Amino acid sequence: MxxxxxxxxxxxxxxxxxxxxxxxxxxxxxxxxxxxxxxxxxxxxxxxxxxxxxxxxxxxxxxxxxxxxxxxxxxxxxxxxxxxxxxxxxxxxxxxxxxxxxxxxxxxxxxxxxxxxxxxxxxxxxxxxxxxxxxxxxxxxxxxxxxxxxxxxxxxxxxxxxxxxxxxxxxxxxxxxxxxxxxxxxxxxxxxxxxxxxxxxxxxxxxxxxxxxxxxxxxxxxxxxxxxxxxxxxxxxxxxxxxxxxxxxxxxxxxxxxxxxxxxxxxxxxxxxxxxxxxxxxxxxxxxxxxxxxxxxxxxxxxxxxxxxxxxxxxxxxxxxxxxxxxxxRPIDSVVVNNKKIFAKDIEGIILSFSEISDEWALKIVGSTEQPMAKVYLEKTSGYKINTKRIQQEIMNWLEIPVRIEIVPFGSFSRSDVKPKRIIDIRDK
The missing domain is CATH 3.40.50.12780 (ANL, N-terminal domain)
Incomplete structure (x- = not known):
């Protein structure tokens, strides 16, 4: 009623x-x-x-x-x-x-x-x-x-x-x-x-x-x-x-x-x-x-x-x-690179726009504060060829630092964490 x-x-x-x-x-x-x-x-x-x-x-x-x-x-x-x-x-x-x-x-x-x-x-x-x-x-x-x-x-x-x-x-x-x-x-x-x-x-x-x-x-x-x-x-x-x-x-x-x-x-x-x-x-x-x-x-x-x-x-x-x-x-969802604040939400917006990539991803900032580099880990979905160069270029355009793409097997990311940490900063301090 x-x-x-x-x-x-x-x-x-x-x-x-x-x-x-x-x-x-x-x-x-x-x-x-x-x-x-x-x-x-x-x-x-x-x-x-x-x-x-x-x-x-x-x-x-x-x-x-x-x-x-x-x-x-x-x-x-x-x-x-x-x-x-x-x-x-x-x-x-x-x-x-x-x-x-x-x-x-x-x-x-x-x-x-x-x-x-x-x-x-x-x-x-x-x-x-x-x-x-x-x-x-x-x-x-x-x-x-x-x-x-x-x-x-x-x-x-x-x-x-x-x-x-x-x-x-x-x-x-x-x-x-x-x-x-x-x-x-x-x-x-x-x-x-x-x-x-x-x-x-x-x-x-x-x-x-x-x-x-x-x-x-x-x-x-x-x-x-x-x-x-x-x-x-x-x-x-x-x-x-x-x-x-x-x-x-x-x-x-x-x-x-x-x-x-x-x-x-x-x-x-x-x-x-x-x-x-x-x-x-x-x-x-x-x-x-x-x-x-x-x-x-x-x-x-x-x-x-x-x-x-x-x-x-x-x-x-x-x-x-x-x-x-x-x-x-939140701060945990972001990182500062070359005085620019980068949010996981924006990076995800780029990555998930490519249908050949699964719904899971991670980005590591490596190198040093002066010379940072990004390593992006992506899962491939079956039946699709990954255009790594295009993905790399779009992420580079956003981050404005060198980017390396690494494709990992489907299922490499845990599905148990409902709030996974997507951006990990491991630069030398």
């Missing part, structure tokens, strides 16, 4: 159609309201005292860049209850970050956070047509990391149903696709290609039924991998972005797939040059710095996320005017 209350509540988000000035005005009002709340958090109270900041002097959104950043290390060294103004009676549960880039950090969560998550996540799902009657197969690790909780709630808030399978083997995933009327699979991008590879090797037929969408998150999605998955499966792929410290998704694609629409009424994002710590011009890549705008159990003020993004305010072809972000990756 169609859940009209939920569908109508989240069908259209007015912030998606506000002008830039209207969004700034809304953010400014919320920022003024939230500063006293943040200043009451022991973690920030001590930080303000140490930095000589009087929160009463913070009156306008324009004051935000004057405030110090909040770093991952600061948060890791603090305790969960130091980062909330709430008592234990105000905490719904505790969760952790994934620990992908370091030791997991524990955060608190409130019922208000639940409401905001459901509102924002439902918006993201509605943009790509999710509604009552849809059933999503959720492939995420269960436990302390909050990713699985957010994924399940984004569908429940949209009136859709969920099959919470968790991290499973290809056989178990395919059994679930046969047993349930699945309309979408929610997982990491690499699962979309590996699952198809498994089916191809086993000479299994595609299980379509009602399946029509992949919803990806938790890692970068290159356009080349998206193109492959859409062609393999004959379905649409949509990308979503979030982070444990806030929730996910805080941004998601629309049908145009030209950037992820940000929930700008609940999150301020600054895109900052990591060297100068100043905002970069619109469209340029920098580190995402987040400030939350509601009474979050664990609020964030200028949180240095380490995620690299670009941001645009250009009106989307879908008609929405909300800011859009392009996610590039």
């Amino acid at each position: 169609k859940n009209k209350r939920i569908d109508e509540k989240y069908a259209i988000s007015s912030v998606d159609y506000m002008s830039k000035k209207e969004i700034f005005d809304l953010q400014s009002r919320k920022f003024k309201e939230i500063i006293p709340y943040i200043a009451d958090v022991p973690f920030y109270k001590n930080k303000f005292l140490k930095e000589g900041i009087n929160n009463k002097q913070i009156q306008e959104l324009s004051d935000l860049p004057k405030l110090p950043f909040t770093t991952k290390e600061e948060i890791r060294l603090s305790k969960p209850m130091e980062r909330t103004p709430l008592g234990y009676d105000g905490i719904a549960f505790f969760f952790s970050s994934s620990g992908t880039t370091g030791n997991p950090t524990i955060y608190s969560w409130s019922t208000k956070d639940d409401l905001i998550l459901r509102e924002v996540a439902a918006r993201c799902m509605k943009r790509v047509g999710v509604s009552s009657g849809d059933i999503s197969l959720v492939l995420a690790p269960f436990g302390m990391p909050i990713m699985w909780y957010c994924m399940i709630n984004q569908y429940l808030a949209s009136g859709a149903g969920v099959v919470p399978l968790g991290i499973s083997s290809p056989n178990e995933i395919l059994k679930a696709m046969s047993a349930f009327p699945i309309t979408s699979i929610t997982t990491l991008p690499i699962i979309g290609t590996r699952l198809f590879e498994f089916m191809s090797m086993k000479k299994m037929s595609l299980i379509k039924n009602r399946f029509c969408h992949f919803h990806f998150g938790g890692d970068y999605l290159s356009n080349a991998r998206r193109y492959r998955i859409e062609n393999y499966w004959g379905v649409e792929c949509y990308d979503f972005y979030g982070l444990s410290e806030i929730f996910g998704p805080i941004a998601g694609e629309c049908e145009e797939k030209k950037g992820l629409h940000l929930a700008a009424d609940y999150v301020i994002v600054e895109v900052v040059d990591p060297e100068t710590e100043k905002s970069v011009p619109e469209g340029e890549v920098g580190v995402a710095v987040y400030t939350t705008l509601w009474g979050k159990a664990a609020p964030l003020l200028r949180y240095w996320s380490d995620d690299y993004i670009s941001l645009t305010w250009e009106k989307c072809k879908c008609g929405r005017t909300s800011p859009r972000i392009i996610y590039k990756g």
Whole structure:
């Protein structure tokens, strides 16, 4: 039965159609309201005292860049209850970050956070047509990391149903696709290609039924991998972005797939040059710095996320005017060569555009800082001749350093790591 209350509540988000000035005005009002709340958090109270900041002097959104950043290390060294103004009676549960880039950090969560998550996540799902009657197969690790909780709630808030399978083997995933009327699979991008590879090797037929969408998150999605998955499966792929410290998704694609629409009424994002710590011009890549705008159990003020993004305010072809972000990756997904930051997402975009190459690859930077060279390891798919010279030239054009291509047998790369490190820097220091 169609859940009209939920569908109508989240069908259209007015912030998606506000002008830039209207969004700034809304953010400014919320920022003024939230500063006293943040200043009451022991973690920030001590930080303000140490930095000589009087929160009463913070009156306008324009004051935000004057405030110090909040770093991952600061948060890791603090305790969960130091980062909330709430008592234990105000905490719904505790969760952790994934620990992908370091030791997991524990955060608190409130019922208000639940409401905001459901509102924002439902918006993201509605943009790509999710509604009552849809059933999503959720492939995420269960436990302390909050990713699985957010994924399940984004569908429940949209009136859709969920099959919470968790991290499973290809056989178990395919059994679930046969047993349930699945309309979408929610997982990491690499699962979309590996699952198809498994089916191809086993000479299994595609299980379509009602399946029509992949919803990806938790890692970068290159356009080349998206193109492959859409062609393999004959379905649409949509990308979503979030982070444990806030929730996910805080941004998601629309049908145009030209950037992820940000929930700008609940999150301020600054895109900052990591060297100068100043905002970069619109469209340029920098580190995402987040400030939350509601009474979050664990609020964030200028949180240095380490995620690299670009941001645009250009009106989307879908008609929405909300800011859009392009996610590039984390420091672990990049390397600096001759003062140029290289992202795995861009290299993958080149490599996977060649159909004779499998979905797996790796790049090693060798030599020295002064004279670097790239070794690119690629798997050959059966029945195709590899145009190594063309691949080499295109990667050289991007890296602007010498490149050597090495073809390895199919299956040389492990298929067990769902977040493989693609770029490895082993230069002499």
